[in-house]
Every structure is written in structure tokens, then in C-alpha cells.
Amino acid sequence: MLTQAPKGTHDILPDEIDKWIFVEQKFAQICRRFGYREIRLPVFEHTELFQRGVGDTTDIVQKEMYTFEDKGGRSLTLRPEGTAGVVRSYIEHGMASLPQPTKLFYNITAYRYEKMQKGRFREFHQLGVELFGAADASADAEVISLLVLFFDSLKIKNLTLNLNSIGCPECRAAYNQKLKDFLADKIGNMCETCKERIDRNPMRILDCKDEGCRQHLKEAPVLLDHICDDCRVHFEKVTQKLQEIGIHHEIDRGIVRGLDYYNRTVFEFVSRNIGSQGTVCGGGRYDGLIETCGGAPTPGIGFAIGVERLLLEMESQGIGIPAQPGPVIYLGSIGEKAEKLCERLAWELRSEGITCIKDIMGRSVKAQMKYADKLGARYALIIGDNEVESNKASLKDMKTGEFKDISLDTLIDRLVKIRETD
């Protein structure tokens, strides 16, 4: 227990950190290219924010939140997702009076008390974007195009973009009623999950995988056919714009994001290679959310990418990242005088910005060379009494195995030059 990370969490070890940094930097780069600026927020917020924002009836709020009371008696919750916090910050800091629209991106951990499986954790990482103030379908299309560009930049192929419109609160309520009416005489013969869903979230029934249920659903009314004119026009504009920039997508009438705040456009990027939790990215429009959270009526749209899933997908596609270079030089020493000299040299090298590893174990030359090799050092230099005496040493090129005699006075200049040309 003591030596085990809590269930659903995982360490990101030095061997894998480069992949994370690579992905995070790529994301930030693409976001900035679209005019987004980074925002960093607290890991926990007032519980009420999520109850209101994410929605009281959602699974997330009902059974998945890490909620606790602090010593001042406040109820706080580890964020289960990113949007609510960003919305809170947007309102709190009056970002509505910034030049509009407001474009923000973030890189966060999120927390949900879930049973874990492949691609699903209790602490997980999300890269996300929120765009406030733009109601037009152009915003939807641009946000999606950002994602496409991001995935392209990582060389990820074959993610399916699924798109749907779940209408506005008014047309959705009307549709739900139609769906219930349609199912009224069939629900008795359908599976248990569907029976539960009919009251809680009737639309999810359309997503049921049970063969029997599917039969009953063949003639079911489709939400897209029943959304109001405004919503339909909006959706048509989104798909049309995607087509114009050549972004392939599929209409998936089954997509219903699990968070209450979504309206109109919802979308996800799905993989088939990474297990049953294949949604690498989920997002959508949330035009009512800012108002719900106490701000002025403001349209919004955003998405979140599951970084663990993204990395799984990259791995399944065999996508590597550029290797990080090892240290420029290893400074080995024999004896106390030499060690002292190395200390000074190492200090100077590092001050010049050169990555330098020196012996601090007092090991044999052979052991030191082995170590230098394992570190991937580009050069190695062993200093003993002779070198201290003559102020010269033999610089070994670890790739070719060749030696070059050099004066220690010129070592730094030499390495600086090598670094510039390498």
C-alpha cells in the first residue's frame, strides 16, 4: 500500500516523459496558431460549480466526484473535467470585456472515481480548448479544424470524426417526448438498461448495442430530423464548412455527450485500436453554460483530449518521437586532484550551457566509461594525474571511438563549437 500509487493513478516515469512533453508542446503550438492563450486553474473548485455546470443528474456529479470538506467547512471537489473551471474563471475575471472572442487552452489533470480499465483512469490528463463569445458555425468548424491539424501534426491517422447535433433545450425536450411516445409500447420488451434510460436519458437508448433493442429502434425518430430550424441551419453550416476545408466526418446520431451543458454541435474523435474506451477527444457547444454559472448569456464551444488515450493511439500506430540527445560530455576522473579539476571544468561547461556529467562515485575508469556509454554521452574525457600535470587530455568521441588530444584550456570553446555544428 505504502509503496503503491493509489488506484487509478499512474506515475509518468523519465523514460516516457519525452512523449508527454512532445504532445503537450505540439498542442500548445497549434492552439497559439489559432489565437488561443494558455490558462492554468486550480485543481479543485467549489463543489457547487460542478453541480451546476456539469449537471446534477449526470453520472459524473452523482457518483464520480472526489468531494471533500476543507478545514473551513467548504465543500470542494477535484475537477472532474476542465470546462466548468474555465467558465468560472472567465466570469470571475470579466473576460467578456476582453477583445472577443475569448480563446483559451489548457493542460490539466482531472479526477473521476471510476472503475478503471484500458484508457480510463481516476486521475487522467486532458488537453482542451474553450472558445467564448462566438455563436456562429464558423467557430464550431474552426475548433474542429484545430483538432484535425493537431492530430495531423502528430502523424495520427484514421481517427473517425463523429458529429451530431443535439439541438437546443427547447427542441431537445420536444424530441425526447416524441421518442418516449414512440417507445411507449416497445420498452417492455427491451433490455434492462434501456428501461432505466427511458426516464433518465431517453436519447441514450439509441446507442444500445443489444440486438433485440436495435430491432425495436429501427423506425425510431432521429433527433436530427426533429431539431428546430435554427439548430438545423447551424448544423448544416458546420458540416458544410467542414466539407469546404476537406475534413471528413460522419454523422453519428448516437452521440450524446454525458455532460448536461452541451447543446447543438457535439463531436468526438474515435479510435478503434485502443480498447473499448476509444474516444480520444470529445467536445461540443455549450451556449447556456456561462449563464447557468452566473455570467451574462454567452455562447461557448470547446473540447477535451484524453492524453492517455492519445498516447495509446500513437503507440498503436507505431508513432515515435524525436529522441532526446544525451549529455554532450562525460568527465571522468582518477584521484582527488583530478576530481577537483573536473569539478571546476564541469562548472564552467554547465555555465556555458553544455550538458556535462561528471563522476561522483569515485569508480574505476572502466566503470565510468560504461556509465558514460549508458548515458549516451557524445564525448568522454578521463582526467588523472597526468592530465592535471600537463593540462592536456584525450577527448574520446563515443560514436567513433577516436581520441583527440586537446588542451584543457580550449575544452570549453571546442565543445561550444561542436554543439553549434552538431
Place this chain on the structure above:
RNA sequence: GUGGGUAUAGCUCAGUUGGUUAGAGCGCCAGGUUGUGGCCCUGGAGGCCAUGGGUUCAACUCCCAUUACUCACCCCA
């Protein structure tokens, strides 16, 4: 929340129908004459065999429970 699978060294795994000092490969450390890595050879360290019960003369091995890991349902990123 509901199911299935798994649990032996840092990692990947052996371990006979229950039988006494628990093994390999990789990794780690040290050597293979004087002060130079990769290949090879030798040696060493490192396991309460997940934990707690039970059966038995005897349990890593069989049974039960717990915990953890894992996959799926559900839900979602």
C-alpha cells in the same frame, strides 16, 4: 456499481501429480592485471512466491477470503 482473468527478483517469465537450500533471461553492481564504453566470459546483490486464513506430515503449488492489477459492461477523455 456488475462480471471475467491474473498475482513468483527492478522488468519479462519458468517452477513437474503438493516434497525440503525458489530458477532463467534482461537490468543493476564488481571483476576478466598497469588509466577508457559497446561484444564476450566470471562472480555478486536482489524474492515473507500479493496479504490473511484453511486442508496436509509437508503448500509457490490445493481451497476460501481480502487487496491490487487487468479486460469488458456501464459511463466517458
